[in-house]
Amino acid sequence: MSFIKDMRKYLQLFNEYLASVPLAEQEPKNLYEPVSYVLSFGGKRIRPVLAMIACEMFGGKAEDVLPQATGIEIFHNFTLLHDDVMDNADMRRGNDTVHKKWNTNTAILSGDAMLILAYRYIAVGQKEKLPALLESFNRTALGVCEGQQYDMDFEKQQTVTLREYLEMIRLKTAVLIAGALDIGAIMGGASPEAREHLQEYGTNIGLAFQLQDDLLDLYGDEKTFGKKIGSDIIEKKKTFLWIKAQELLTPEGRISLRNAIDTADIAGVRKVYDSINIKEHCQEEIQKYYEKSLSTLKQLPNSTALENFSKELTLRIA
């Protein structure tokens, strides 16, 4: 992802700050070691980078928002940690998950500690901006939990409408992208109007990001994507691809799809999806949110970095 190249300055700044956070040495070891372990997985650090970009857009320095960016990244990793427990997932970014390496109780409790640590970093050094930061972060964090609950609810539902699905991924994924930008905007001194525009941008690009993820799950390259191709199919997730297929397939096609999913026949699923051009439908939807995101940027100052971010995101293969 060439985004990473452009954003190297932010990424380096952030990773240096994160490395200075004294977690691994704290007692009790069984509480803090998993926290430090999870944070060491790396990842694209998209959310902290967005917080730094947003802060600079309104005249702040990227450095100003480092503790808050850390809070957001800790929160993001907390959600992955607890999600992995709930999904009973063994691997995360090529590493054993915490509940696999330690145990479920450790994963629950270390996750709880991460959520508290996230709040601690959001608050570092803040007075006047603290009410706005907390209001924004609370809303974001609760939204993500709501999204995760809808995601779990959907697993038990026979069917899910596209509208319901988009609302779920808005909460589960886009809200945190928007929240990271909002935290950066607050630290940079943005007006309430600018914050609203920026969150609209974040919501749209967050939706595009998640739809791209749905697409890459089946049409990506395992090596660059970093996850097993077809995991959504194996987990029987009702993603955009599946929901759109329900709409477009004939009754016979739906039966073929169900059989392919039930036998975890990934090539079979792809064949059904290809017959109704699901890939193109998904790309169209991504394009829609991508363009929405760009049009919102017109109302914001110094938006080149985010424009590039939008572009890179829709081209991403990882």
Place this chain on the structure above:
Amino acid sequence: MSFIKDMRKYLQLFNEYLASVPLAEQEPKNLYEPVSYVLSFGGKRIRPVLAMIACEMFGGKAEDVLPQATGIEIFHNFTLLHDDVMDNADMRRGNDTVHKKWNTNTAILSGDAMLILAYRYIAVGQKEKLPALLESFNRTALGVCEGQQYDMDFEKQQTVTLREYLEMIRLKTAVLIAGALDIGAIMGGASPEAREHLQEYGTNIGLAFQLQDDLLDLYGDEKTFGKKIGSDIIEKKKTFLWIKAQELLTPEGRISLRNAIDTADIAGVRKVYDSINIKEHCQEEIQKYYEKSLSTLKQLPNSTALENFSKELTLRIA
């Protein structure tokens, strides 16, 4: 507990406020219903009452601290909810636990939402006091997690010293009692010195409270105590009673105790404990922390309510 009678004013105020909190109707239902279910169990509401008392001690009104008291009570119930998952406990205050009534994933996620809601209530309507409130609450919340981790670590240790045990219950129980008082003191406008004295009081009375709990587990009356007598023995918990017994028993006595515990023979355990006057040793320790708590109160204004609280607590049978 006649404390409840004296404190009826606070309790009523708090329960009225809590009843007005709109949780049950929020969406998604599977996220918020468990939260509202857990909060409806009631309980003694000791922590919110303490926050209200502390606020009044420094010239504030009990009403001023109601949102923050709610945040503390939500946090307390969050810890019970996640602890019950970790302990695989089926019952809490006579009700099915959330993971029993719903499932483990719901219990994890609703707990996460409660932790976020706790922060939301801590922050309600606050600006100038927010940095102090958050600093205090973050420290408290992280301390409770550390205490829970030590508690889990101790289960796997062959032996635990009295010193280690006291540090564990200080973190797991006393820190939240002290934290509730501190939040009240901040809202009442207490000086940093007064806050420190009050937290020392809270720590000591919190330790007395937990030791009383250890004692009641075996020597309490099931009807008034509300929990099954001897559950600590059945769960093989290393409580004050067990640790003190290791110190006082002969090698033969330790074998008798181990056998009684291994066969869940509660009467047998009591017989061994009675032979070395464990009850009296525990009461002595409680008395020590009780007196410490009273002596700290001398340095604080309007401390009658807390004096009564201390007295009632050491006399409590529930």
